[in-house]
Amino acid sequence: MSEPAPYAYDGLDRVLHERARLSLLTSLAAHPKPLAFSDLKQLCGLTDGNLSRHLGVLEEAGLVEIHKGYEGRRPLTTCRLTPAGRQRFVAYLAVLERVVRDAAEAARQGDRGPEPLPA
Amino acid sequence: MSEPAPYAYDGLDRVLHERARLSLLTSLAAHPKPLAFSDLKQLCGLTDGNLSRHLGVLEEAGLVEIHKGYEGRRPLTTCRLTPAGRQRFVAYLAVLERVVRDAAEAARQGDRGPEPLPA
DNA sequence: CGCATCAACTTTCCGATGCAAAGTACGCCG
DNA sequence: CGGCGTACTTTGCATCGGAAAGTTGATGCG
Numbered sequence: 001m002s003e004p005a006p007y008a009y010d011g012l013d014r015v016l017h018e019r020a021r022l023s024l025l026t027s028l029a030a031h032p033k034p035l036a037f038s039d040l041k042q043l044c045g046l047t048d049g050n051l052s053r054h055l056g057v058l059e060e061a062g063l064v065e066i067h068k069g070y071e072g073r074r075p076l077t078t079c080r081l082t083p084a085g086r087q088r089f090v091a092y093l094a095v096l097e098r099v100v101r102d103a104a105e106a107a108r109q110g111d112r113g114p115e116p117l118p119a
Numbered sequence: 120m121s122e123p124a125p126y127a128y129d130g131l132d133r134v135l136h137e138r139a140r141l142s143l144l145t146s147l148a149a150h151p152k153p154l155a156f157s158d159l160k161q162l163c164g165l166t167d168g169n170l171s172r173h174l175g176v177l178e179e180a181g182l183v184e185i186h187k188g189y190e191g192r193r194p195l196t197t198c199r200l201t202p203a204g205r206q207r208f209v210a211y212l213a214v215l216e217r218v219v220r221d222a223a224e225a226a227r228q229g230d231r232g233p234e235p236l237p238a
Numbered sequence: 239c240g241c242a243t244c245a246a247c248t249t250t251c252c253g254a255t256g257c258a259a260a261g262t263a264c265g266c267c268g
Numbered sequence: 269c270g271g272c273g274t275a276c277t278t279t280g281c282a283t284c285g286g287a288a289a290g291t292t293g294a295t296g297c298g
Contacts, residue, residue: 004161004162005161005162005163005164006162007142007143007145007146007149007162007163007164008142008162008163008164009138009141009142010164012138012141014138014255014285017136017138018255018256019128019131019133019136019256020256020257022128022131022218022222023126023127023128024126025222026126026218026221026222026225027126027225029222029225029226029228030126030221030224030225030228032228037275037276038274038275038276041275042123042124043123043124043125043126043127044124044126044127045124045126045127045129047257047258047259048275048276048277049257049258049259049260049276049277049278049279050256050257050258051276052275052276052277052278053255053256053257053277053278054256056277057255068276072265073264073265074264074265074274074275075263075264075274075275075276076275077275077276086226089222089226090226093219093222093223093226096215096218096219097219097223099141099145099215100212100215100216100219102145102149103141103144103145103148103208103212104212104216105149106145106146106148106149106150107148107205107208107209107212133256133284137284137285138285139285139286156246156247157245157246160246165286166286166287166288167245167246167247167248168247168248168249168250168286168287168288168289169285169286169287170247171246171247171248171249172248172249172284172285172286173285175248176284187247191294192293192294193245193246193293193294194245194246194247194292194293195246196246196247
């Protein structure tokens with residue numbers, strides 16, 4: 001037991017644990033169909049530059065699949081979660097949930113002394 | 120109205136939304152009494168250097184209070200949440216919780232693939 | 239006493255990163 | 269033809285997190 005570290009949260013992968021990317025993944029997870037660049041931009045409130053970059057990171061990590069095509073004559077980039085991406089996202093979420101539980105409990109505990117026990 | 124961005128999660132403050140710091144804050148929130156440097160190190164699984172740095176950041180941001188004293192002749196640094204720190208932590212947690220809910224729901228939705236694609 | 243060791247931090251260094259601003263390419267009015 | 273808008277990409281920069289090295293002082297040992 002040289003490593004108790006109950007709050008070390010190793011599962012908070014740096015690729016996922018990032019506002020913009022988290023936002024993107026949530027958007028993608030919520031929509032079974034691929035989403036267009038501009039849709040993601042709107043949904044996540046990102047600038048073009050940042051969206052492009054973060055999508056690149058997610059793709060590199062194998063979390064999303066990006067398809068660059070055309071709609072008529074306009075370029076249209078669409079994006080969807082890969083199965084692995086979905087899996088990792090779910091795993092990450094489990095850790096996040098754990099964090100929230102730990103912390104909420106902790107916050108309650110430290111907030112005032114002994115609280116009335118909820119039923 | 121120009122900003123729907125339902126997944127933009129503005130509340131994910133960069134100072135709090137960071138593995139090491141999140142870990143520290145959770146530890147601190149869980150313990151009403153101030154914690155010692157070495158305790159935090161153990162609890163969060165951090166190296167000396169990184170702990171020092173992150174504590175500095177948290178202090179600078181007014182989230183924690185650091186007290187440098189002595190226990191006998193050894194230096195003993197202790198640390199506790201400030202009221203503002205606790206408040207911001209709780210607020211951050213609320214956002215996190217929202218993320219988890221959104222995402223869990225999203226993941227469930229996208230999981231089953233029977234999309235209603237009417238020919 | 240002198241020296242090596244350990245504990246408790248701090249400081250430095252470096253590659254990676256997020257964000258913003260500028261750049262590119264192309265289709266579409268008028 | 270020429271400006272405008274959409275759809276992205278690239279570049280630049282300042283910041284950041286993490287590893288390693290440094291500091292200070294107490295303690296054990298021969």
